[in-house]
Amino acid sequence: MELFMKPSEVKLALHLWNRGHWKDYIFSQGMLFTASLLLVFFLTIGLGVQNLLDRFLSNDLPAEQVRVTPAGLQAGFFQTETGGMEITEEIKNELESSPLVERVDPQIYAHVPALLRGQLGGQPYYTDITLEGVTGEFLGDSLLKDIDWSYMLEDSSSSFLPIILSENLLILYNAGFAESNDLLGLTPEGVLGTECIVTLGRSSIANLDHPPVTVRARIEATSRNMNLFAIGVPFEFVDEMNSMFLPDDTRRYSALVLTAKTAEDVPEIVRAVEETGLRAETRRGIAQKAEILVGAVTAALAALAAAILLSALSSAIHTLVADLKNRRFALGVLMALGTPHNRLAMIFAFQIFFMSFVTMVLGAALGCIFSWGASSALLSLSPVLRASVDSLAVFPATWLATGIGVMLATSTGAAYIFFGRILKTPVTRLLRP
Amino acid sequence: MSIIEARNISRSFDDMNVLSGLNLDVRKGEFLAITGKSGVGKSTLLAILGTHDLNHDGTLIVADKDTGKLSSSELAVLRREYLGFVFQDFHLLPSLTAMENVILPVVFSGGNLEYARNHAGEVLEKLSVRIDDTPTSLLSRGERQRVAVARGLVNKPSVLLADEPSASLDEESEQTLFDLLDDLRKQQNFALIAVVHSTVILHRADRVLELKDGTLHETV
Numbered sequence: 001m002e003l004f005m006k007p008s009e010v011k012l013a014l015h016l017w018n019r020g021h022w023k024d025y026i027f028s029q030g031m032l033f034t035a036s037l038l039l040v041f042f043l044t045i046g047l048g049v050q051n052l053l054d055r056f057l058s059n060d061l062p063a064e065q066v067r068v069t070p071a072g073l074q075a076g077f078f079q080t081e082t083g084g085m086e087i088t089e090e091i092k093n094e095l096e097s098s099p100l101v102e103r104v105d106p107q108i109y110a111h112v113p114a115l116l117r118g119q120l121g122g123q124p125y126y127t128d129i130t131l132e133g134v135t136g137e138f139l140g141d142s143l144l145k146d147i148d149w150s151y152m153l154e155d156s157s158s159s160f161l162p163i164i165l166s167e168n169l170l171i172l173y174n175a176g177f178a179e180s181n182d183l184l185g186l187t188p189e190g191v192l193g194t195e196c197i198v199t200l201g202r203s204s205i206a207n208l209d210h211p212p213v214t215v216r217a218r219i220e221a222t223s224r225n226m227n228l229f230a231i232g233v234p235f236e237f238v239d240e241m242n243s244m245f246l247p248d249d250t251r252r253y254s255a256l257v258l259t260a261k262t263a264e265d266v267p268e269i270v271r272a273v274e275e276t277g278l279r280a281e282t283r284r285g286i287a288q289k290a291e292i293l294v295g296a297v298t299a300a301l302a303a304l305a306a307a308i309l310l311s312a313l314s315s316a317i318h319t320l321v322a323d324l325k326n327r328r329f330a331l332g333v334l335m336a337l338g339t340p341h342n343r344l345a346m347i348f349a350f351q352i353f354f355m356s357f358v359t360m361v362l363g364a365a366l367g368c369i370f371s372w373g374a375s376s377a378l379l380s381l382s383p384v385l386r387a388s389v390d391s392l393a394v395f396p397a398t399w400l401a402t403g404i405g406v407m408l409a410t411s412t413g414a415a416y417i418f419f420g421r422i423l424k425t426p427v428t429r430l431l432r433p
Numbered sequence: 434m435s436i437i438e439a440r441n442i443s444r445s446f447d448d449m450n451v452l453s454g455l456n457l458d459v460r461k462g463e464f465l466a467i468t469g470k471s472g473v474g475k476s477t478l479l480a481i482l483g484t485h486d487l488n489h490d491g492t493l494i495v496a497d498k499d500t501g502k503l504s505s506s507e508l509a510v511l512r513r514e515y516l517g518f519v520f521q522d523f524h525l526l527p528s529l530t531a532m533e534n535v536i537l538p539v540v541f542s543g544g545n546l547e548y549a550r551n552h553a554g555e556v557l558e559k560l561s562v563r564i565d566d567t568p569t570s571l572l573s574r575g576e577r578q579r580v581a582v583a584r585g586l587v588n589k590p591s592v593l594l595a596d597e598p599s600a601s602l603d604e605e606s607e608q609t610l611f612d613l614l615d616d617l618r619k620q621q622n623f624a625l626i627a628v629v630h631s632t633v634i635l636h637r638a639d640r641v642l643e644l645k646d647g648t649l650h651e652t653v
Contacts, residue, residue, distance in 0.1 A: 009540065012540055016537060020527070020528025021528075329524075337512065337537065341506060
């Protein structure tokens with residue numbers, strides 16, 4: 001007698017074995033199908049959401065840098081919270097003199113209304129803007145290797161005002177303005193080299209008595225570190241414009257980016273900054289906040305998936321075991337008639353393990369299709385999402401294979417343990433009514 | 434030459450001794466009838482001889498093999514190749530047809546299915562069992578009993594153990610069944626060990642043994 005059976009023999013054996021029990025068998029397989037479908041759906045969508053949050057919350061702030069900002073939110077000449085601590089020249093000097101600080105890169109808003117005009121997709125457009133001056137040192141050599149980041153008004157006749165855009169601003173543009181005006185979306189690569197006209201002293205909501213200043217500008221780079229509400233331009237140009245339009249105002253910085261001598265000094269610097277009433281952000285701090293948010297969303301999705309998975313799995317295990325329990329007698333008959341254990345084990349391995357595997361792979365495939373469909377539907381409904389990610393579903397092959405493997409091992413393992421116990425039971429006991 | 438040798442077989446359930454030092458030799462081709470009062474252990478004896486009950490003392494040798502020294506897979510081979518069994522309650526799978534029940538051991542053991550089908554067809558026909566798609570749950574008790582007999586014979590065993598094989602049959606059917614068993618026994622030379630109560634059938638046996646007080650006693 002050979003251990004392995006021919007496919008036709010296995011087919012006939014399963015056909016006879018399952019006669020009258022197909023309903024139970026299909027039900028148990030249906031449970032496994034549902035379990036794998038739900039697992040894959042929630043896993044792929046959960047990871048996709050995590051990916052999306054990571055995309056929104058990530059930052060490129062180096063480990064040794066601290067971003068110092070006023071406690072209230074300030075965008076150009078708008079201040080959402082008054083009475084907060086402002087970043088003055090004295091504070092900047094004080095921080096610069098700290099032995100822990102290697103360098104201070106100041107950032108400054110243009111406290112004058114500004115208007116930007118240009119052509120987008122052949123269509124004229126204009127928009128009010130806020131300019132923020134940043135230093136070349138802050139932007140770094142890699143970003144500025146092909147850009148001349150020095151610009152004063154006297155250069156306006158011979159060169160363009162260089163602009164660095166926030167990538168998140170592009171996302172907002174794509175998701176809102178472009179969507180509602182039927183304009184083409186913009187990619188970071190696509191906007192490079194775009195030329196426009198920037199007018200200071202004029203906007204659609206405010207005009208100053210001082211004659212306006214108009215310069216030609218060009219988008220030279222994009223960055224994820226830039227202020228979302230402002231367009232980055234050379235620091236000295238903004239400083240020059242503030243002095244020209246508001247000569248009586250003292251210089252106030254929108255932010256200071258401190259570079260610590262070592263990353264270990266960062267906590268000490270943060271403490272010192274916070275003692276002054278200013279806000280200090282570090283990569284670790286931002287990452288921690290992001291981690292908490294992403295972790296909470298992931299945990300919620302995982303808990304939901306686990307709850308559904310556990311109930312589906314327990315139903316599948318219960319059904320598989322109940323099916324075997326009901327058929328102890330039939331197994332006893334087969335054993336009494338001389339069917340060897342290894343043959344029975346092989347047939348049940350096929351029925352329980354192989355068929356369950358096929359069922360779960362099919363369930364997983366449908367889960368992938370569902371999550372892909374859900375992702376497509378959500379992206380088509382939300383321009384913000386569409387502008388941020390290509391897909392809301394992530395399909396990590398290793399995770400999916402592991403998930404299905406664990407489910408397969410759990411459900412069929414439980415059934416197989418029970419099956420093994422039946423095989424060890426004396427035939428006379430199995431045949432007992 | 435003995436196909437079965439049972440030496441000093443004892444079996445007890447809890448504190449009750451059912452078989453006590455039982456000895457038995459069964460020759461090839463003989464019809465051995467076992468009789469005895471209800472509850473004396475006839476079915477237990479058949480379960481031991483059929484290697485279904487292994488929890489006994491003593492030695493059982495079937496086809497020159499000491500069953501106490503065989504592994505589960507060797508026991509399975511022994512059951513399949515040497516022993517046929519007709520259970521008192523038939524033990525058919527109710528959702529299968531007569532033919533499917535008969536060939537079931539062959540299907541699961543990887544024997545010659547074509548041969549088994551033909552042979553099963555012959556036996557079922559001789560036993561007047563209809564060969565169609567009717568599940569055995571819908572057959573009469575007599576028909577089911579004949580299907581059980583056919584299943585016991587399909588592997589051409591050396592020993593057929595039958596626990597009251599004619600219990601559900603009328604006198605005429607009982608005679609027909611034993612006529613057939615006699616014919617097949619002569620053709621295939623298998624030993625028939627049957628628990629029998631009918632006096633008519635007892636007269637057909639080569640030997641009649643009464644199970645009493647845990648041992649077998651030959652009767653005239």
